[in-house]
Amino acid sequence: MARERATALLVDFDGVLRRWDPAVAADVERRYGLSEGVLGEIAMSWGLLQPVLTGQVSHAEWVAGVADALTPSAGSPERARAAVEEWQRYRGEVDQDVLGFIREVRAAGVRVGLGTNATDLLDADLAALGLTDELDVIVNSSVVGVHKPAKEYFQAACEALETPPARVLFTDDEDRAVRGARAAGLSAHRWSGHSDLRYLRAALAY
Template sequence: MRPKPTALLVDLDGTLRRWDPAVIHGIEVTHGLQPGTLHAAAIDWSRLMPVIIGDLTHDEWAEVIIADLTDQTGDEERARAAVKEWESYRGSVEQGLLDLIRDARAAGVKVGLATNGTDLLPADLRTLGLTDEFDAVINSSVLHIPKPAPEYFGAACLALDTQPERVLFVDDSERFVRGARAVGMAAYRWTGPDDLPYIRAALGL
């Protein structure tokens, strides 16, 4: 049998941090953009990869998105205003999962944040009130290696001083979950607050 985890590794975006599609849609409507335009421009892999491995800063990435929207709309001022408002929205915290993280740490379980993030991550953690909630923060833009690379998970285990088989990884991406399992971690795909009882049981909380 797999030993009980002594460390928890939690994803940020789509897991601990929620993004409300209605907010983003409202920004698109305000600036006359087609639904989904901002999301599509931001997550296009050719634009996203450089910023999450630290080859671009967050501000440089925003300029790339503005340029793409300008090409689509022919209106740089509108594109810039839309991206500025979009960037001002930093999401919200999944409180039930944060409560679990706090309970885990109180019980002696090490907790790490594992994210494909940008250089804006420290500011985001301050904005969200999460700065002091983790024993380690593993940010792909600092490592220059993204999830689900084995080297990323290896760095996370080193940061938590825990062997992979004693780490439980929680992420909303099935591909990232599979990557964690491939290096020997227990891994669970997050679908929402209904998953909390399972995670608590797995950690013995």
Template sequence: MRPKATALLVDLDGTLRRWDPEVIHGIEAAHDLKRGSLYVAAMDWSRLMPAIIGDITHDEWAEVIAADLADQTGDPDRAAAAVKEWESYRGTVEPGLLELIREARAAGIKVGLATNATDLLDTDLRTLGLTDEFDAVINSSDLHIPKPAPEYFGAACLALGTPPNRVLFVDDSARFVYGARAAGLSAHRWTGPSDLSYIRAALDL
């Protein structure tokens, strides 16, 4: 039997932060871009990896995305305008999960944010009203190590002052969930608000 989790690690994008694909598709349509092209350009691993391990800044990443779209469209100004508008959309917070985070902290459970993010993370947390919602923030671009590397999870557990076998990790990525389990954490794949009851039970809330 695993001991009860006494700390919680929560992913940001796709878990605590929700992105409405229709907003992004609307930006693409407004700039005559192919549907899905912003996501494809931004999430290409060769472009994303340097940004989330801190080798380039968020602004430099955005410039690379705009340059790729300009190559596709032949219109650098249109590509730059699309990326600028896309960056102005910062998503929304999943209210049920935020409520659970607050409930956990009130019960004495440490909560950390565990995210692969750029150097824009602090600004995003302020924009989303999340600055004071965590006991620790573990950002891959600060560590220069991304999830699901075991060193990432080791650093996260140290930040929470909690051994891995007492930490519950919640993420929407199956690969990251498997990585956390390999590092000795308990882990649950987030599929939506229906998971809240399971997380509460796992934390004995």
């Protein structure tokens, strides 16, 4: 039996709508005498990351935790804090092709939600990147209290979109999130780049 065509779109933020230039972190690491990749390795360690993605701690508290963990590598708490703060000033860049697609589908009457594992800094990031009015719904894990790929996260996203799971199309650059969305009843596509926009257009009912 064929699936119903999707009438709402749920888009991941980091890796889809927002891009990060790895040269920024690499430059900070080089200037502070840190090993390559250490900032991301510490920041993304699950013990530090999971609490901030579920709203148990604030973005500022997470940053402080990263700096504490970096101190042995940086040589002093002051250098660690300075390196992390400098790294965190960069808030990424909007993928203009993806934004153009979002504008296109919204203009056609398709509701679009941002489905992201994020911190309490998300609203400020969206404002700084000029995205506040570009989406119908923001589904932030730190507000929902549960993160992708949990079924409860996708249930909350569908409720926010006011659309049943079978009519929601989700795209994300992480396999775990895609599998989680499918398990929750959504259509889901693994994002690999701009060539996927043709597929997403075809999968939406507009």
